[in-house]
Amino acid sequence: MxxxxxxxxxxxxxxxxxxxxxxxxxxxxxxxxxxxxxxxxxxxxxxxxELVQPLGLDVLSDLGLLESLLALPHVRNASFDFLDGQGRILMRSRYDQGGGRFPFAISLxxxxxxxxxxxxxxxxxxxxxxxxxxxxxxxxxxxxxxxxxxxxxxxxxxxxxxxxxxxxxxxxVREKAGIAGVVRSYRDSYLSWSFDCPSDAPETVSSTQGRYFIAPGKIFFLFAVSPVRR
The missing domain is CATH 3.50.50.60 (FAD/NAD(P)-binding domain)
Incomplete structure (x- = not known):
């Protein structure tokens, strides 16, 4: 060739x-x-x-890019809540338990x-x-x-x-190199999008707290990517 x-x-x-x-x-x-x-x-x-986890923040900090990242529209996530179908909290996953430099993740x-x-x-x-x-x-x-x-x-x-x-x-590249790989599809549908948060949205949407809503056979993950977008 x-x-x-x-x-x-x-x-x-x-x-x-x-x-x-x-x-x-x-x-x-x-x-x-x-x-x-x-x-x-x-x-x-x-x-x-997208979530930039603490390890990613470590890398960006070492490259001198953390300040530039934090200048972008974003939300700092200290934790994520897991709730049942009635909105009752089941558990809270906290980033300050990891002992790293950054006890939070950035969503944007x-x-x-x-x-x-x-x-x-x-x-x-x-x-x-x-x-x-x-x-x-x-x-x-x-x-x-x-x-x-x-x-x-x-x-x-x-x-x-x-x-x-x-x-x-x-x-x-992987295909042409002959590197084996398996792509698995979700059994059910998976939808992801971002949107401007309406001014009259309920607290479950208007809050910047990241939340997983869990019900039998279903899961809905909602987090903010800026103070005004979800």
């Missing part, structure tokens, strides 16, 4: 998700040449919330954090992030890997030392 003129990089990352962008940040700080390819036109809202909309990571990466000239570009295939070499990808419909080829897949649960 030929992808046209061959460029070089130390690391190619397929996918500009939170994991890929965080890795690109770490490598960029070390001056390692990184190419990130992602088929999306840009980082777009996905209509759901994930595209905001990804955009923050992307902005931080712009400080590192050794990292290129190419949207509208998709991984196609790769060929393993004795001393590295040839990565074939497309950009605006044109074939590209990059010779790298390492290829990293951050392209989701149906990873094309």
């Amino acid at each position: 030929s992808g046209g003129p061959v460029d070089t990089a130390d690391v190619v990352i397929a996918g500009a998700g939170a994991g890929g962008l965080t890795l690109a940040t770490i490598l960029g700080r070390a001056g390692i040449r990184v190419l990130v390819v992602d088929p999306r036109p840009a980082i777009l809202p996905v209509g759901r919330g 909309e994930p595209h905001l954090m990804d955009r923050m990571l992307l902005e931080g990466i712009s400080r590192y000239p050794s990292v290129q992030v190419r949207f509208g570009s998709g991984y196609v295939d790769h060929r393993v070499l004795p001393d590295g890997v040839d990565v074939f990808w497309t950009e605006q419909g044109e074939s590209r080829q990059t010779r790298a030392v390492v290829l990293v897949g951050d392209d989701g649960r149906r990873s094309r």
